[in-house]
Amino acid sequence: MRNQHTRFVATPTESSAFHHPLLDAIDELLGLNRAILASDAEGNDLTNDDRDLIKHYEEGLQKVLDIIAPAGVQIRTKDIIVNDLYARTLYVYNWPNYIYPNWLAQTINLDATIDIAQFIYPSSNKAIMKMLKKKVAELRSSIRMLEQRGIVRDPTLEAALQDAEELRDLLARGQEKLFQFGMYITIYAEDEQRLKKVQTDIESLLGGKLVLTKPTYFQMEHGWNSTLPLCLDEVEINRNMNTSPLASSFPFSSSDLTSDHGVLYGINRHNESLVIFDRFDLPNANCNLFATSGAGKSFTAKLEILRYLMLGVEVMVVDPENEYTNLCEAVGGTFVPLSIQSKYRINPFDLPKAIRGEDAAPGEILRAAAINLHGLLRLMLGPITPGEDGVLDKAIMDTYALRGITVTAENPGDMEVPTLHDLVDVLNTTEGGENMGLVLQKYTEGSFAGLFNKRTNVELDNQMIVFQIRDLEEQLRPIAIYIVLNFIWNRIRTELKKRILVIDEAWNLMQYEDSARFLYGIVKRARKYYLGVTTITQDVDDFVESPFGKPIITNSSLQILLKQSPATVDALQKLFYLTDGEKYLLLNCGVGQGILFAEHKHVAVEVIAGPEETKLVTTKPADVKAADDAKKAV
Numbered sequence: 001m002r003n004q005h006t007r008f009v010a011t012p013t014e015s016s017a018f019h020h021p022l023l024d025a026i027d028e029l030l031g032l033n034r035a036i037l038a039s040d041a042e043g044n045d046l047t048n049d050d051r052d053l054i055k056h057y058e059e060g061l062q063k064v065l066d067i068i069a070p071a072g073v074q075i076r077t078k079d080i081i082v083n084d085l086y087a088r089t090l091y092v093y094n095w096p097n098y099i100y101p102n103w104l105a106q107t108i109n110l111d112a113t114i115d116i117a118q119f120i121y122p123s124s125n126k127a128i129m130k131m132l133k134k135k136v137a138e139l140r141s142s143i144r145m146l147e148q149r150g151i152v153r154d155p156t157l158e159a160a161l162q163d164a165e166e167l168r169d170l171l172a173r174g175q176e177k178l179f180q181f182g183m184y185i186t187i188y189a190e191d192e193q194r195l196k197k198v199q200t201d202i203e204s205l206l207g208g209k210l211v212l213t214k215p216t217y218f219q220m221e222h223g224w225n226s227t228l229p230l231c232l233d234e235v236e237i238n239r240n241m242n243t244s245p246l247a248s249s250f251p252f253s254s255s256d257l258t259s260d261h262g263v264l265y266g267i268n269r270h271n272e273s274l275v276i277f278d279r280f281d282l283p284n285a286n287c288n289l290f291a292t293s294g295a296g297k298s299f300t301a302k303l304e305i306l307r308y309l310m311l312g313v314e315v316m317v318v319d320p321e322n323e324y325t326n327l328c329e330a331v332g333g334t335f336v337p338l339s340i341q342s343k344y345r346i347n348p349f350d351l352p353k354a355i356r357g358e359d360a361a362p363g364e365i366l367r368a369a370a371i372n373l374h375g376l377l378r379l380m381l382g383p384i385t386p387g388e389d390g391v392l393d394k395a396i397m398d399t400y401a402l403r404g405i406t407v408t409a410e411n412p413g414d415m416e417v418p419t420l421h422d423l424v425d426v427l428n429t430t431e432g433g434e435n436m437g438l439v440l441q442k443y444t445e446g447s448f449a450g451l452f453n454k455r456t457n458v459e460l461d462n463q464m465i466v467f468q469i470r471d472l473e474e475q476l477r478p479i480a481i482y483i484v485l486n487f488i489w490n491r492i493r494t495e496l497k498k499r500i501l502v503i504d505e506a507w508n509l510m511q512y513e514d515s516a517r518f519l520y521g522i523v524k525r526a527r528k529y530y531l532g533v534t535t536i537t538q539d540v541d542d543f544v545e546s547p548f549g550k551p552i553i554t555n556s557s558l559q560i561l562l563k564q565s566p567a568t569v570d571a572l573q574k575l576f577y578l579t580d581g582e583k584y585l586l587l588n589c590g591v592g593q594g595i596l597f598a599e600h601k602h603v604a605v606e607v608i609a610g611p612e613e614t615k616l617v618t619t620k621p622a623d624v625k626a627a628d629d630a631k632k633a634v
């Protein structure tokens, strides 16, 4: 991307003002205001010699002007050479009858150095009304004359009359005002050839909208001055325009999202620039990724992971499809398959070790853990009565107490924690807890035994860790994700590091209130722990219906919306306040294309991967097979 300056100068003042307060101010800023010396009160006592001395001294001072002034300017008939840069100014001489809002945006986004100046002079309504009245009378009598002579009607006359009448109505009601509008564009380039090319580009871009321009030949200096930020219209080629078309000339879009550090997210579809930024620079590093199935959600997330790994960021993934394996192997990461048969176990009763800050107060660790556990157990138990809820709460604390872990215990994180088995024992011996004990037995002795009731034997000591839950039964997935997130969350809080946590198919969690609440808790607090949570989902409805969907989105500074299906796009539009244009863009874009919102910036983006990257992140069967064959061949 080359440097691009676009300046705007708009002035509501009279066009033919000789004395310009703004110019005086600029003179003063540049140290050019000689008048100050002459009118200086103390100067009265000075002799002429003293004045000369002071004048000499002042001339020897370094001024802003010395620093910013070009070394030389050559003014020619067709262009100006400022230092080594060629400049040419164009003025607009024809405006179309109809113009679209934001028509200037494309020009602004052109990959060239341009200065654009717009001069807007308010006209007096009174004079215009008078003139319009005359015009209407003329048109009417022309029409009548045709009628009297028996000639067929002239549609152009009628259209002109209608236009004039409409404008009169609008002006009379004060809905519109009349202005004079001048627009000048100065283009810069290193040589004449390139200057010519930029001129042709701009001319064809604007010409396509019937905004026609000409160079200010023989008046290059005036043209150039008019586009400097001096508020000086020395060209004075102005056209009448009323409020609405004038408003459409304001270039609202600033869709550049290029920073000098961070990772590449894709290519800006407005102007082909690169979308590069660091999500950790945003107010929070969380991201929501929405798209229909197969639109490239996981692909985008994997690319981002790959690129952040190179910056040393730690990555953890909850992978419900076992599709991050390839990537994980390539970067030497660890993957932890979770299933009944797997040897890996995570104990939901784990407590975080040595966490810092307010969370580390005695009792606080246990209290927070008990709340999380409570949410998890409600997920496992299904609907329970308020009475049972109370019993459960007490049983959790009792279970910890059996191991000597109470709210007063110091460093509870270092003590041996109970397991689900202990809780079932406690419930079975508590009045009102027997039913819950029975249900939970499914996880300790029944069909799901082994998975959640053993001590943890997973270590988080790799830059990339993937938790695979594909081989778990559908109904166990929300529970497993909950436990994994709790486990990750405990580890995250013990050491401050840049981390990204990717939760693919997050609707698994959003469909239950308890797991959605837990996810929201993590998303909300992630910023404090230097964590960026990426939630990927195709099911917008789960987000819309959950009371925690909206808060998760408002706590995420980055949103990536890829291709949407007609069924979900309306819900998405409401959720993100999309314009109609953005909605249709999302309906019509291809795989890997969409819109990226980073705070208030909206960028149409195309996610692209290099061939080596594609090999690691694709799930297209043909690509995967080719990669497998290649592996076998080696």
Ligand SMILES: Nc1ncnc2c1ncn2[C@@H]1O[C@H](COP(=O)(O)OP(=O)(O)O)[C@@H](O)[C@H]1O
Residues within 6 Å of the ligand: 291, 292, 293, 294, 295, 296, 297, 298, 299, 300, 591, 592, 593, 606, 607, 608, 609, 617, 618, 619, 620, 623
């Ligand atoms: N930006 C992209 N460039 C090229 N191919 C892509 C891109 N995004 C997705 N694909 C292709 O589409 C397939 C499906 O994408 P995937 O991310 O798995 O979809 P989903 O949105 O369901 O997670 C990928 O395996 C890949 O082959």
Ligand SMILES: [Mg+2]
Residues within 6 Å of the ligand: 297, 298, 299, 504
């Ligand atoms: Mg996917």
